[in-house]
Amino acid sequence: MYTLRQYAVRFHRRQPVAAGPFVEFASPKHHVCFSTTPLYASASNIISRVGIVGAGPSGFYVAKYLLKELGPGATVDVMDSLPTPFGLVRTGVAPDHPEVKAVQSDFEKVAGDPRFSFYGNVRVGYDVDVATLRSLYDVLVLAYGASEDRTLGIPGEDTLEGVVSARTFVNWYNGHPDYAQDAKLTGMLGEILAQASAQVAVLGQGNVALDCARVLAKRPADLETSDICEHALVVLRESKLAAVSVVGRRGHGQAAFTIKELRELSRIPGARLVVPPEEVARGLTEFTIAELAQSRPRKRLADLVASLPGPAVGGQAGEGGERVVALRFLLLPRAFLPDPRRPRRLGAVVFERARLELDGQGKRVVAVGTGETEELPCQLALRSIGYKSQPVDGLPFDNKKAVVPNRHGRVLEAASEEAVPVPGVYCTGWVKRGPSGIINTNIYDARETVAAIMEDAAQGKLPFSSSFSLLEVLAQAGRKKSEDVVSWEGYEKIDAWERRHGAARGKPREKVTDSHRLLEIARS
Amino acid sequence: MLQSAVRHVTVARNSIGFRKTCSLPALIQIPRILFHATARVAHGSGKDLKNAPRINLHWIGKKGEEFTTDGIVGESILEAAHRHEVELEGACEGVCACSTCHVILEEPVFESLEDPSEEEEDMLDQAFGLTPTSRLGCQVELSQDMNGLKIKLPSATRNFYIDGHVPKPH
Incomplete structure (x- = not known):
């Protein structure tokens, strides 16, 4: 200000x-x-300083709609733990989905607002604590997403090499500095995929699971013009992968992936998407059929699954070097088994076959084990069963739901119905509603949070903020030198560098995956 | 407070007629009503719509408010919305890869249009508040016979405002 x-x-x-x-x-x-004296006060000019933790889609959408409401003297600071903005649009969205990344240009317009500032490479809870942030801003919005993985809790999950979370794999090919620089990970993935007739199991059936399967199944030549990282392409070029199984606990009527992604998977050149017809048949229980009739999206999706061909008779391998992608249903992961020849490495996943039942209240379809097991040989297993948010020191957290307790985006003192809001603290995105939904979901979510903020501002419920700047506070805490904080101008230099180096390889960008290098370019 | 001070500036310059020359950079965001929207180049279509005929579009906004704008024959509903700052997102920039430009048409018009493509149907499946006459705004091109077209924007609050909470108008 x-x-x-x-x-x-x-x-x-x-x-x-x-x-x-x-x-x-x-x-x-x-x-x-x-x-020099206020002529009138309205909600939009009560708010002068907004801080947003997290520069992913949820953070940017909340910034976008807040900026539409706020007066010209307000400032909106968006901070991120990475030197780069856009969160999962950069490190999550698959490289071969550039149309999904188009939303970045909308966010760039938001960043172009003179009231907007970006503070990259600032870790809340480490470089600066929440109490300090609360004193800096009249409105603090948590939009830091979900950085933890849900786990299966079955034998071998933490001990065997080759059991990897889908987040790790996705971040690795998308150039997240914490994963892309992990030489051990790159080495292990390279070694496993280069084995003759390598097999991969993806556990979980959301869009992330389909992304993983697609990136693995595609011919490397078809990824070369995307912004996939070069180190990942090197590994994928050497891949001798034969089959990917995408395995779900429940039936095709309950699968979480969306039809666009499944259709895409069914049309990959050089790969064949199959589904065992008996698993589709077993998934069509009476209540599932009734459920499908109620929902157009579910019905269309289930029909597409049912229309897929069955696996080739007499084996898994496809004809003429074709890779097979198999959708598998009604299988509960029970254990990861070691490879008998290399006991530290994964050799197979044991599943228990399941059948569908209604839960006690008769509302939710659940998978119940039948006692029958199946062993699926594979050298790499990608666990893709969802994410969960992490608490941040100094603010309440709902450990049961793994979200920040909130009512319409107002952060609450505790996770209970009667809890009162923490003044001036809000949330949006995955920390608010849990890790589900697509980028678009954040639009509605952000609008609701912004409505809550403006309502509280109009009713005078916001605390006062100090006039220090975030940079001053960071310098004072001594954790972060101001030259290590990436501004929007700094990011624009990174962006230009990446585009330039990508163009030389016929890619939209070549991501820089080393944090130090990112900071160097931002400072240049 | 400066914010209120600046508000005053908006009022002041309005009354003394500085609309065209006033160059307060930080103010560009507020006075939507003061600046006339300039025609946006139709994204990706490469069409020259400058001399194309215009039709009237009747919008029903997210809160039920009604307003009328023009539409240029040949542009999409999404493009018309963006030219007039109608609150319709277009996260994928109009290439049928998201469902943020979801609009609801009236049945006779919906029936008269060419069937949506498979890609559009797939994206519609992800739209909030899907109706039998839903379309993606980026996929419907305006034609001369659509004069007076009624376009309803789906309620933005459908999925999140529960237990009777009503957002205050701003």
């Missing part, structure tokens, strides 16, 4: 010429006069 004098000097290169209830200054083109 500018003082009146700074404002006049900055935007008009003029010193105010008079003081008093009105300040006037002349410029060659126009004559402007400022009132």
Whole structure:
């Protein structure tokens, strides 16, 4: 926020010429006069400083809709633990989905607002604590997503090499600095996939699971023009993968992936998507059929699954080097088994066959074990059963749901119905509703949070903020030197560098995956 | 407070007629009503719509408010919405890869249109508040016979405002 004098000097290169209830200054083109006393107060000019933790889609959408509401003197600071913005749009969305990443240009427009600032490479809870942030901002919005994985809790999960979370794999090919720089991981994935007739099991049936299967099944040549990282392409070029199984606990009527992604998987050149017809048949229980009739999206999706061909008779391998992608249903993961020849490595996943039942209340379809087991040989298992959010020190957390307790985006003192809101603290995105939904879901979510903020502002429920800047506070805490904080201008340099180096390889961008290098480019 | 001070500027310059020349950078965001929207180049279509005929579009907004804008024959509903700052997202920039430009048409018009493509149907499956006459705004091109077209924006609050909470109008 500018003082009146700074404002006049900055935007008009003029010193105010008079003081008093009105300040006037002349410029060659126009004559402007400022009132020094508020003429009226409205919700939009009560809020002057907003801090948003997390620069992913949920953070950007909340910034976008807040900026539409706020006055010209307000500031919106968006911080991220990575030097780069856009969260999962950069490190999650598959490289071969550039149309999904188009939303970045919308976010770039948001960042172009003079009231917007980006603070990359700032870790909340480490570089700066929540109490400090609360004192800095009248409105603090948590939009830090879900950085933890849900786990299966079955034998071998933590001990065998080759059991990897889908997040790790996705972040690895998408150039997240914490994973892409992991030479051991790159080495292990390279070694496993280069084995003759390598087999992969993806556990879980959301869109992330389909992304993993697609990236693995595609011919490397078809990924070369995407923004997939070069180190991943090197591994995928050497891949001798024969089959990927995408395995779900429940039936095709309950699968979480969306039809667009499944259709895409069914049309990959060089790969064949199959589904065992008996698993589809067993999934069509009476209540599932009734459920499908109620929902157009579910019905269309189930029909597409049912229309897929069955596996080739006499084996898994496809004809003529074709890779097989198999959708498998009604299988509960029970254990990861070691490879008998290399006991530290994964050799197979044991599943228990399941059947569908209604839960006690008769509302939810659940998978119940039948006692019958199946062993699926594979050298790599990608666990893709969902994410969960992490608590942040100094704010309440709902450990049961793994979200920040909230009512319409207002953070609550505790996870209970009667709990009162924490003044000035809000949340949006995955920390608010749990890790589900697509990028678009954040639009509705952000709108609701912004409505709550504006309502509280109008009712005078927001705390006062100090006039320190985030950079001053970071410097004071001594955790982060200001030259290590990436501004939007710094990110624009990274963006330009990546585009330039990508163009040389015929890619939209070549991501820089080393944090130090990212900071160097941002400072250059 | 400066914010209120600046508000005053908006009022002041309005009354003394500085609309065209006033150059307060930080103010660009507020005075939507003061700046006339300039025609946006139709994204990706490469069509020259400058001399194309115009039709009237009747919108029903997210809160039920009604308003009328023009539409240029040949542009999409999404493009018309963006030219007039109608609150319709277009996260994928109009290439049928998201469902944020979901609109609801009236049945006779919906029936008269060419069937949506498989891609559009797939994206519609992800739209909030899907109705039997839903379409994606980026996929419906305006034609001369659509004059007076009624376009309803799905309620944004459908999925999140529960237990009777009503957002305050801003």
